Each structure stands twice: as C-alpha cells, then as structure tokens.
Amino acid sequence: MKIINSDTHIDFMGKIKMALAISGILILVGMGSVIFSGGLKYGIDFSGGTLIQLQFKTAPNIDEIRDGLKSVGLGESTIQEFGSKRDILIRVQRSEEKLEAVGSKVRDSLGAKFNKEDITVARVEMVGPKVGRDLREKAMLSIVYAIIGIVLYISWRFELQYAIAAIIALVHDVLVTMGAFSLLDKEFTLVIVAAFLTIIGYSLNDTIVVFDRIRENLRRKGKNTLEDIINASINQTLSRTLLTSGTTLLVVIALFLFGGEIIHDFSFALLVGVIIGTYSSIFIASVFLVYWHSRKTA
Amino acid sequence: MYRDLKWKIPLILAVVFGAVWLAYPLKEKISLGLDLQGGMHLLLEVKVEKAVEASLERLVDDIKRDISDDDLEVDRIKAIHDGQKINIRMVDTLDLPPVKKVLESYSFLSLSGEDSDGLGLVYQMSADQIKQIEENAVSQGLETIRNRVDQFGVSEPTIQAQGVRRILVQLPGVKDPERAINLIGKTARLEFKLLDEENSLQTALAGNVPEDSEILYQRVENKETGEVTKEPFLLKKRAVLTGETLTGAEIRFDTDFNEPYVALNFNSVGAMIFQQVTRENIKKRLAIVLDSNVYSAPVIQDEIPGGRAQITGRFTSEEARDLAIILRAGALPAPVVILENRTVGPSLGKDSIEKGITSIIYGGVLVVIFIALYYKLSGIIAVTALSLNIVLLAGALAYFGAALTLPGIAGIILTVGMAIDANVLVFERIREEIRIGKTVRAAIDAGFSKAFRTIVDANITTFIAAVVLFQFGTGPIKGFAITLCIGIAASMFTAVFVSRVIFDLTMNQRKLDKLSI
Numbered sequence: 001m002k003i004i005n006s007d008t009h010i011d012f013m014g015k016i017k018m019a020l021a022i023s024g025i026l027i028l029v030g031m032g033s034v035i036f037s038g039g040l041k042y043g044i045d046f047s048g049g050t051l052i053q054l055q056f057k058t059a060p061n062i063d064e065i066r067d068g069l070k071s072v073g074l075g076e077s078t079i080q081e082f083g084s085k086r087d088i089l090i091r092v093q094r095s096e097e098k099l100e101a102v103g104s105k106v107r108d109s110l111g112a113k114f115n116k117e118d119i120t121v122a123r124v125e126m127v128g129p130k131v132g133r134d135l136r137e138k139a140m141l142s143i144v145y146a147i148i149g150i151v152l153y154i155s156w157r158f159e160l161q162y163a164i165a166a167i168i169a170l171v172h173d174v175l176v177t178m179g180a181f182s183l184l185d186k187e188f189t190l191v192i193v194a195a196f197l198t199i200i201g202y203s204l205n206d207t208i209v210v211f212d213r214i215r216e217n218l219r220r221k222g223k224n225t226l227e228d229i230i231n232a233s234i235n236q237t238l239s240r241t242l243l244t245s246g247t248t249l250l251v252v253i254a255l256f257l258f259g260g261e262i263i264h265d266f267s268f269a270l271l272v273g274v275i276i277g278t279y280s281s282i283f284i285a286s287v288f289l290v291y292w293h294s295r296k297t298a
Numbered sequence: 299m300y301r302d303l304k305w306k307i308p309l310i311l312a313v314v315f316g317a318v319w320l321a322y323p324l325k326e327k328i329s330l331g332l333d334l335q336g337g338m339h340l341l342l343e344v345k346v347e348k349a350v351e352a353s354l355e356r357l358v359d360d361i362k363r364d365i366s367d368d369d370l371e372v373d374r375i376k377a378i379h380d381g382q383k384i385n386i387r388m389v390d391t392l393d394l395p396p397v398k399k400v401l402e403s404y405s406f407l408s409l410s411g412e413d414s415d416g417l418g419l420v421y422q423m424s425a426d427q428i429k430q431i432e433e434n435a436v437s438q439g440l441e442t443i444r445n446r447v448d449q450f451g452v453s454e455p456t457i458q459a460q461g462v463r464r465i466l467v468q469l470p471g472v473k474d475p476e477r478a479i480n481l482i483g484k485t486a487r488l489e490f491k492l493l494d495e496e497n498s499l500q501t502a503l504a505g506n507v508p509e510d511s512e513i514l515y516q517r518v519e520n521k522e523t524g525e526v527t528k529e530p531f532l533l534k535k536r537a538v539l540t541g542e543t544l545t546g547a548e549i550r551f552d553t554d555f556n557e558p559y560v561a562l563n564f565n566s567v568g569a570m571i572f573q574q575v576t577r578e579n580i581k582k583r584l585a586i587v588l589d590s591n592v593y594s595a596p597v598i599q600d601e602i603p604g605g606r607a608q609i610t611g612r613f614t615s616e617e618a619r620d621l622a623i624i625l626r627a628g629a630l631p632a633p634v635v636i637l638e639n640r641t642v643g644p645s646l647g648k649d650s651i652e653k654g655i656t657s658i659i660y661g662g663v664l665v666v667i668f669i670a671l672y673y674k675l676s677g678i679i680a681v682t683a684l685s686l687n688i689v690l691l692a693g694a695l696a697y698f699g700a701a702l703t704l705p706g707i708a709g710i711i712l713t714v715g716m717a718i719d720a721n722v723l724v725f726e727r728i729r730e731e732i733r734i735g736k737t738v739r740a741a742i743d744a745g746f747s748k749a750f751r752t753i754v755d756a757n758i759t760t761f762i763a764a765v766v767l768f769q770f771g772t773g774p775i776k777g778f779a780i781t782l783c784i785g786i787a788a789s790m791f792t793a794v795f796v797s798r799v800i801f802d803l804t805m806n807q808r809k810l811d812k813l814s815i
Contacts, residue, residue: 055645055646103475121641122643122646124641127637130637142769149765153759157755191775194775194778198782202760205719205760206756208755208756213752239726240719244719244722246668247715247718247719248719252661252715254658254660259707
C-alpha cells in the first residue's frame with residue numbers, strides 16, 4: 001500500500017510564498033488574539049488561585065451553586081461544567097495560605113441548597129502566588145534550556161544554519177499552537193507547557209528527518225541547485241512524514257476523544273502541534289535553509 | 299551468514315524476560331501517581347522568620363536572667379525583630395561596662411550601636427546564627443511532620459525538604475484531607491500562661507494593654523446553635539511552662555460526662571516548674587494556650603506535683619485524638635503555611651485510569667491495523683516490536699520506581715504513535731532500495747544502516763526535550779517525561795535491533811525474492 005507514489009515530485013519550494021503567507025496569517029491572528037485578550041490566559045498553576053471540582057449525583061443548577069457559594073466568601077469565582085453536567089468546576093482567583101480544606105468548606109456551604117451527601121469533592125488544586133511565580137519562571141527556563149540543548153546538538157551533528165532553521169520552525173509551531181489556545185480561550189497550565197515541550201521534540205523529529213536527507217543528497221549534488229535538492233529530499237521523505245504524523249495523529253485523536261476531561265487541553269495542544277509540526281518541517285524549516293544559502297552565494 | 303543471531307536472540311529474550319519479571323504483576327510493581335490513585339500533595343512553607351523571632355525573645359529572657367544573676371539593674375531589654383537586634387536600656391551609664399561584660403558570653407551577638415543618649419546598647423544577632431536557626435526550624439519541622447504523619451497512619455507518605463524553607467508532603471490515598479491538613483499544619487505551640495489579674499481586662503480591651511501582657515481569646519462554640527463567640531483573656535506574655543517539657547499526651551474520657559480530654563505528662567524539669575508555679579499561685583488562674591488560642595483557664599486550687607495536666611475544651615473524640623498525636627509529636631518550631639495543595643479524590647483517579655486505558659487501547663488498535671495494512675508482513679514485525687516496546691516500558695517504569703500518572707499514560711500513548719516512526723523510516727528506506735533494483739537482502743541491509751543515523755538524530759532531539767521536562771517538572775509532569783524518555787530509548791532498541799533480528803530470522807529460513815513490505 002502506498003500513500004505517496006515513489007515518483008511524486010511536488011514542487012514544495014515553488015509554494016513557499018503561499019506557505020509563508022499562511023503561516024504569517026496564522027501567527028498574526030493568534031498573536032493578535034493574545035494581545036487583544038491582554039496576554040495569555042494563565043491557569044492557576046501560573047497565576048495562583050484555587051480550583052475545585054465537584055461531582056453531583058444529579059445535574060445541579062449552576063445559579064444555585066453560585067448562590068450557595070456566596071456565604072463562603074471566596075471572592076470572584078467562575079463556575080462551569082466540566083465534561084458532563086454532573087461535574088462542576090469552580091475556579092477562584094484567590095488562594096488561601098491558611099490551613100483549611102477549601103473543598104469541604106465549599107461542600108458545606110452548598111449544604112443549604114443541595115443534599116451534602118450528593119456532592120463529592122473530586123479534586124482541589126490550590127496554588128499560592130509565590131509558587132505560581134516559581135512555576136512560571138521554571139516553565140520559561142525549561143523551554144529555553146530545551147531550545148539551547150537542541151541548538152547545540154543540531155549544530156554539532158549538522159551545521160549552525162540547520163539548527164537555526166529548525167528552531168525557527170519550532171518557534172513557529174509553538175506560536176501557532178499558542179494562538180490557537182488564545183483564540184479558543186483555553187488556559188495555559190503546567191501540563192500545557194509539557195505538551196509544548198513535546199511538540200518541540202516532535203516537530204524537530206520531523207525536521208531532522210528532512211534535514212538528514214538534504215545532507216545526504218548534498219553529498220552527491222551534481223549540478224542541482226539547493227532548491228532542487230531540498231525539493232527532492234522533501235519528496236523522498238514525504239511518505240514517511242505523512243505516515244508517522246498519521247500514526248501519531250491516530251493516537252492523539254484517541255487521547256483527545258477518550259482520555260477524559262483532565263487531559264483534554266493537553267491532547268488538544270498535541271493535536272494542533274502535530275499537524276503544525278508536520279507542515280512546518282516541510283515548508284518553514286527548509287525555507288530558511290534556502291534563504292541562508294541564497295545569502296551566502298549572492 | 300547470520301551468525302550474530304546466536305547472541306542477538308538470547309539478548310533480546312533476556313531483555314524481554316527481564317522486563318516482564320520486573321513488571322509482573324503490574325498492580326504490585328508499578329505504583330500509581332497521586333492523580334490516579336487519589337491523595338494529597340501539599341507544599342508547605344516554614345515561616346522561619348517566626349522561629350528567629352521566638353529565638354530572639356528567648357534570648358531576651360536569658361539576658362534578663364544573667365543580668366539579674368549578676369545583681370545588675372537595667373531599665374528594660376527589648377527585642378527588635380526588624381533586623382534581629384536586641385536593645386538594652388540602662389538606668390545609669392555606670393552600668394554600661396558590666397552589662398557589656400555579661401553580653402560578651404553571647405558569642406553570636408555583637409555590639410552594633412548605642413542609643414544617642416548614651417544609655418542604650420544595641421546588639422545584633424550574627425547572620426550565621428540566624429541561618430542556623432532557620433535551618434533548624436526547617437529540619438525540625440520536617441521531623442515533626444514526619445512523626446505526626448507516621449502516627450496518623452498513611453501508607454507510603456513522602457515527606458521531604460524542598461529548597462531552603464519548603465516541605466513537600468504527599469499522602470497517597472488519604473481519605474479525609476481536612477483532618478490531614480489540620481494534623482500536619484498545626485504549629486501546636488503549647489503554653490501555660492498566668493492570667494494578669496492586677497490589670498483590668500476592660501482597660502486592656504480599650505487599647506491600653508500593659509507591656510508584659512497580651513489579650514488572647516477562647517473560642518466558645520454553642521453546640522446547639524453552632525454560634526461561635528470569643529471570650530477575651532488578659533494574660534502575662536511570659537509562658538511559665540511550654541510544650542517542650544512534655545513527655546506524653548493521650549486521649550482520656552471524663553468519668554462524669556464521658557467527654558474526651560487530653561492528658562499531659564511532663565518530664566522532671568517540667569514537673570518541677572509546674573509544681574512550683576502552682577504552689578506560688580494558688581487561687582490564681584492559669585490559662586492553657588495552644589497556638590495563641592486559650593483552651594481553658596482553670597483556677598489553681600492546690601499545688602500540683604507529679605507533672606500532670608489536662609486540656610479540656612469540648613472536643614469530639616477525633617479532635618482530642620488528633621490533638622494528642624500532635625502534642626506527642628511535638629510543636630513545629632515555626633508555623634507553616636500552605637503554598638500549594640493538590641488533592642484528588644479516589645473516584646476521580648479511578649475514572650482517569652479507565653479513560654487512559656481506553657484511549658491506549660483505541661489508539662493502539664488503530665495504529666496496529668493501519669501499519670499491518672500498510673506494510674503487510676513487515677508491518678506485523680513492526681507491531682511485534684511495538685508490543686515489546688510497551689513491555690520494556692512497563693519493566694523500566696517498575697525498575698526506576700517511577701509512578702504512573704495521567705500525563706504518564708499520555709506519554710505511553712504518544713510513544714505508541716512515535717515509536718512506529720523508527721520502523722517507518724527503515725521500511726521506507728528498504729522500499730527505496732528495492733525500487734532501485736537491489737536484492738531483498740541488500741535492501742534490508744542498506745535500509746537499516748541508512749535509516750539508523752536519521753533515527754538516532756531524530757530521537758535524540760526529542761530525548762533532549764524530554765530530559766529538560768524531567769528536570770523542571772513536578773509530580774505528574776515528571777511521570778510524563780520519564781515515560782517519554784524510556785519510550786524513546788525502548789523504541790530505538792525494539793524498532794532497530796529487534797525488528798532487524800526478526801527480518802534476519804525470516805531471511806535465514808528461506809530465500810526470499812520478494813519482501814512483503
């Protein structure tokens with residue numbers, strides 16, 4: 001069975017302008033949304049705050065929950081369904097350093113409107129502002145460290161210009177995924193950073209397979225221009241690229257559909273990341289290789 | 299021709315059986331993270347500055363004693379908490395030299411200044427001493443919390459220091475998080491303080507609190523209405539006796555009303571002080587104070603020998619039992635606050651496992667069908683390698699004692715998707731080689747050797763990202779990073795080494811003109 005015919009010769013390099021335009025629009029729209037909504041929407045991991053997941057025996061009325069919560073004095077809170085009508089997620093900006101169990105306090109305060117026995121506190125996450133700041137810093141650093149490590153490795157195995165092209169491609173992927181998150185009003189949490197690092201790793205995996213072929217083809221270059229070689233390399237690796245992305249997408253979709261509410265955003269990030277990563281290793285990374293080459297020879 | 303199969307096959311079998319042995323039975327060998335089995339993750343911060351403050355106050359008491367032991371008289375000695383200083387005010391400049399002499403015995407105090415009128419000295423606590431107090435506060439706090447948790451009875455708790463002043467507590471499977479928080483976080487500073495009966499409580503409440511006294515409250519809860527009132531007490535600041543001299547605390551029941559109370563035992567020093575204090579203060583009231591809350595303030599009827607006391611306070615028996623545990627384990631040297639609390643109920647954990655496994659099965663089946671259809675016989679080889687990959691992953695998780703978390707399950711799923719990549723790279727190469735007219739055997743040789751470098755380069759970059767993730771991640775994320783790392787390593791072994799051996803085995807048995815790929 002074949003997806004791609006062995007004599008496929010798609011002129012990828014000829015479509016560079018279109019690709020750049022698409023990427024440009026995706027990034028502009030995404031970043032525009034980030035700026036328009038006043039920065040990324042941090043989850044409690046980074047902003048500090050409290051998150052309480054309650055499970056009710058029967059679907060509750062959210063307004064009644066809101067009323068019931070007034071007596072606890074939690075301050076500004078958002079209440080929403082989480083996966084099903086019986087699962088309710090309450091988010092509060094404030095975090096409490098005091099030694100008390102917020103979960104049972106909330107459950108108690110709902111006792112007036114609901115039967116307390118029908119409410120289970122499924123999950124409580126409280127992150128203080130200090131820890132939030134720490135985690136934010138750590139997350140930033142980890143992405144920076146990962147990029148530095150990867151640049152070093154690729155420059156060692158290939159050349160610096162390959163490393164830079166690969167980094168541009170992965171920054172592209174991260175920006176597009178971030179934009180998608182902002183557009184869909186999804187929160188940025190620790191787990192999402194983990195997803196981003198995975199996307200970085202995955203996107204590079206793809207890029208390197210293409211680069212490897214470019215390097216190999218450059219050795220017996222003959223009269224071909226770099227553009228021809230890149231085109232040939234992408235075509236030669238195309239069926240692999242699509243196959244691997246395909247299998248990875250299959251599992252990520254399975255995760256997205258059946259993995260449950262808690263890792264829903266995580267699998268969403270991977271879903272977007274894998275698609276964008278595949279696209280960028282074909283178009284974005286090689287574009288910059290050609291660009292550098294043309295500057296060198298000009 | 300394939301003589302090296304003689305060692306390759308036993309090696310593979312050894313690795314696989316090793317992994318199975320390590321991971322079987324799964325339920326016992328692989329521990330679940332807090333997010334999957336339910337439990338509590340608490341990050342506490344020790345308020346070390348409070349320990350320094352307390353230490354400074356004790357120092358003031360010591361200096362006062364030394365000065366009066368030397369028959370000297372000073373106006374007053376006061377701790378200045380902002381800057382960890384002690385200020386000593388003299389009555390007469392003549393007292394300066396002898397007081398300075400007394401202070402010389404405190405090696406960690408240095409004279410840092412004098413008041414402008416020449417009647418006051420300011421001593422500064424050394425930075426080393428402050429650092430030591432802070433370190434002790436954390437290490438003792440850790441020890442105390444460990445003691446409390448041990449007595450509470452949680453299986454396999456994690457209690458460890460994190461950074462300079464933080465303590466991480468993880469209690470898997472804990473059923474009553476509220477109780478656990480109270481047990482872990484209460485400072486439990488027990489003090490006996492005499493009531494200040496020379497001054498009026500009313501004047502003090504109006505804002506005129508005498509310098510050596512303080513107002514503390516007793517919480518009185520009306521059991522019928524649930525209404526809480528606070529009753530004020532004017533107490534001497536200085537504690538006549540503290541919990542440090544406790545040797546035991548246990549729950550007892552009042553014979554008349556069957557109400558629970560906590561019985562206390564003091565060591566010989568404590569007993570002596572208690573006896574002396576009760577003898578000297580008959581008909582006065584002594585308050586029992588825990589963490590600045592008055593529990594009771596009985597009138598001393600008679601001298602109490604033998605070092606025994608009790609705390610009453612309308613406890614439920616659970617409250618009394620927990621209080622006894624806390625007092626037995628000792629007070630925290632400084633209060634703690636909660637920086638981070640992540641609690642997952644057991645039902646949610648179970649739900650997450652089920653969903654995770656469902657997605658592994660669906661994802662896995664889809665990939666297997668796809669690959670088998672696409673590469674036919676070779677696809678079956680790839681699928682075999684993939685299954686081995688999961689076995690190795692399970693073995694490695696068990697070997698490293700890494701807990702499986704929800705993101706960890708996601709890591710496994712991702713590995714399933716990505717591990718097939720190495721096989722795809724090889725197979726596509728073999729196809730290419732066959733297309734340019736190579737024999738089956740030559741094509742397999744060339745395919746594996748040419749794809750190998752690509753596979754290494756591509757996997758190492760993902761590996762770098764995963765290692766960084768492991769370094770930075772906490773809890774569940776670490777679980778994700780570790781499955782990803784192991785998955786990548788295992789996929790190189792199974793996809794490159796194992797599938798090669800299977801190919802060779804097939805070739806060994808019959809000469810193939812055509813490869814099913």
